[in-house]
Amino acid sequence: MPQTHKTTTQLIEFKGTTLPVVVVTLRSLQPDTLAEAAKTLFGDDEFFDGDAALLELSHLVDVPEADWRRVKQVLRAHGLNVMGVRGGNEELRQTAAFAGLPTYAASERPPHAAVADAAAAPPATAAPAGRADPEPPPTLAAAPEAAPTLFIDRPLRSGQQVYARGGDLVVLAAVNAGAEVIADGSIHIYAPLRGRALAGASGAPDARIFCTRFYAELVSVAGLYRTFDDGVSRELAGKPVQIRRSEQPGDAGNKLIVELLRTD
Missing domain, CATH: 2.160.20.70 (Pectate Lyase C-like)
Structure with a gap:
C-alpha cells in the first residue's frame, strides 16, 4: 500500500511588520474636557480609520485618578484605538496597565549620542618611573547613522x-x-x-x-x-x-x- 504522509499545520507563526501608530499627546485626562477638545478638532464623526494610538503622558501635571475606560471611548469615537501609553509618572502607568494599556518606552535616541570605538584605541602602556601618566589618546566616535x-x-x-x-x-x-x-x-x-x-x-x-x-x-x-x-x-x-x-x-x-x- 502507498504510504501517506501526514502534514502538520503550524498553528502559530511570527512575522515582522511595521504598523503606523499615531502618538497622541494629552495635557488632560478629564474625559469631558478631552471630548470637547476632540470634537473641536474632528467634529462629530470618526476622523481616523481605526488607527492605533499611543498616549503620550509626559505633559500631564497633578493628574487625578484617570478613568481610562472613558478616555479610550473618547478617542475611539473618532476612530483611534488606544494600544498603550508612554511617559508620565509611575502611578499613572500602573493604573493604565490595570486598564489594559501597557507602557511603551520612547524610541528616540539622544541627538548627539555617539558610541566609542574601543578597537580604534591603541593598547595602554606603562609609564616610566617618575613621569606622569600620559593622557590617553582620544577614542574615535562612530559616525552617526543617517536617518532614512x-x-x-x-x-x-x-x-x-x-x-x-x-x-x-x-x-x-x-x-x-x-x-x-x-x-x-x-x-x-x-x-x-x-x-x-x-x-x-x-x-x-x-x-x-x-x-x-x-x-x-x-x-x-x-x-x-x-x-x-x-x-x-x-x-x-x-x-x-x-x-x-x-x-x-x-x-x-x-x-x-x-x-x-x-x-x-
Missing part, C-alpha cells in the same frame, strides 16, 4: 497611508482626499496635498511639512493638529506653504503655524 528618507512617486488614493518611520518623507505625486502621509521627521510634498499629513509622529517638535499646492484636510506636527473642514482659506489654497510649530517658548510654543512658503 522614504520617497513616494505615485499618487495616493483615498484610504491609502504611507509612514516614514525614523526619517523624512518625500512625496512626488498627489496626496488625494482621504489619503494620509505620516513621518517621524519632516514631510516634503512636491504636488497637491488634499489629504492628511502628520509630521514629527514620534514627537519631534522641529519637524515641518512643506507642500507646493495646499488643499489639506488635516495637518499635524508632533501632536498638534489643525483641520480644514470648511476648506483651506483663499490666502493659502493652491499655494506653496510650510507648517511648523511656533518657536516661541512657553504656551505660545504649542501653536501650529500654517504660512506661505517663499520660493523666490
